[in-house]
Amino acid sequence: xxxxxxxxxxxxxxxxxxxxxxxxxxxxxxxxxxxxxxxxxxxxxxxxxxxxxxxxxxxxxxxxxxxxxxxxxxxxxxxxxxxxxxxxxxxxxxxxxxxxxxxxxxxxxxxxxxxxxxxxxxxxxxxxxxxxxxxxxxxxxxxxxxxxxxxxxxxxxxxxxxxxxxxxxxxxxxxxxxxxxxxxxxxxxxxxxxxxxxxxxxxxxxxxxxxxxxxxxxxxxxxxxxxxxxxxxxxxxxxxxxxxxxxxxxxxxxxxxxxxxxxxxxxxxxxxxxxxxxxxxxxxxxxxxxxxxxxxxxxxxxxxxxxxxxx
Ligand code: SF4
Ligand code: SF4
Numbered sequence: 102x103x104x105x106x107x108x109x110x111x112x113x114x115x116x117x118x119x120x121x122x123x124x125x126x127x128x129x130x131x132x133x134x135x136x137x138x139x140x141x142x143x144x145x146x147x148x149x150x151x152x153x154x155x156x157x158x159x160x161x162x163x164x165x166x167x168x169x170x171x172x173x174x175x176x177x178x179x180x181x182x183x184x185x186x187x188x189x190x191x192x193x194x195x196x197x198x199x200x201x202x203x204x205x206x207x208x209x210x211x212x213x214x215x216x217x218x219x220x221x222x223x224x225x226x227x228x229x230x231x232x233x234x235x236x237x238x239x240x241x242x243x244x245x246x247x248x249x250x251x252x253x254x255x256x257x258x259x260x261x262x263x264x265x266x267x268x269x270x271x272x273x274x275x276x277x278x279x280x281x282x283x284x285x286x287x288x289x290x291x292x293x294x295x296x297x298x299x300x301x302x303x304x305x306x307x308x309x310x311x312x313x314x315x316x317x318x319x320x321x322x323x324x325x326x327x328x329x330x331x332x333x334x335x336x337x338x339x340x341x342x343x344x345x346x347x348x349x350x351x352x353x354x355x356x357x358x359x360x361x362x363x364x365x366x367x368x369x370x371x372x373x374x375x376x377x378x379x380x381x382x383x384x385x386x387x388x389x390x391x392x393x394x395x396x397x398x399x400x401x402x403x404x405x406x407x408x409x410x411x412x
Pocket of ligand 1: 150
């Protein structure tokens with residue numbers, strides 16, 4: 102399998118790389134027709150399950166850990182390897198391929214052993230979606246300006262994939278329904294937006310190490326994120342209504358959606374969560390004191406420099 106194909110399954114998840122040669126140039130809509138079918142009878146069956154980079158979203162990890170009845174930290178250690186997302190400094194994980202044959206640990210000659218819970222990238226393939234709403238831009242004051250909706254679909258056509266030689270024709274909408282990607286779209290959207298935001302604004306500031314650690318923890322291990330919410334000063338800092346608290350206590354999907362809001366607020370200053378006023382004031386005072394200390398230090402340094410040059 103070529104290096105190009107290793108880009109492909111990541112490509113289908115994020116959908117925003119510069120036109121690799123195996124991406125057909127047409128912009129498709131939900132009603133566009135594609136001729137494609139993948140089934141155990143194709144000559145290339147499971148050819149696309151090796152030599153690939155499959156990024157896992159938080160929902161992918163949740164579904165796979167439920168399927169394998171394994172805690173997230175164990176799953177992450179056994180089946181994944183760390184990576185950076187979309188050439189940013191945001192840490193994530195991808196499936197760790199088998200050392201002996203460079204193939205996905207879930208593939209067998211009979212097919213995918215986790216098929217109904219397979220990751221989003223595997224579901225989307227070979228039809229990707231580009232959503233240019235994800236990144237947004239900032240005005241002169243650094244406030245986010247949401248981009249206009251500009252969503253389209255595209256087909257990734259690789260030489261080894263014989264599914265395009267099958268005579269099944271359907272619309273992109275029908276293909277997506279068949280693959281069950283609508284739920285994935287919904288579950289992944291805000292997380293993908295976090296990554297695309299970072300990609301859009303990346304050069305302006307570096308994410309701190311604690312911010313990166315928090316993003317990684319919330320994105321890969323919901324049990325740890327739940328402990329962070331309920332066993333730290335989190336609920337003393339943020340205003341969270343009782344209904345939400347009840348939901349996120351026991352429901353992993355609700356907690357995951359909540360984690361996206363928290364990350365948008367903590368990492369990008371998006372107004373998705375409200376900080377309690379007393380905490381906000383304390384934070385502002387702390388920042389003012391820090392700024393004051395820094396000004397005083399600069400004045401002292403300057404005075405010392407002056408004295409030294411006059412001596
Ligand atoms: S998870 Fe399943 S579909 Fe995806 S690469 Fe692995 S074996 Fe193939
Ligand atoms: S037809 Fe394409 S998607 Fe299906 S197994 Fe073959 S390479 Fe993979």
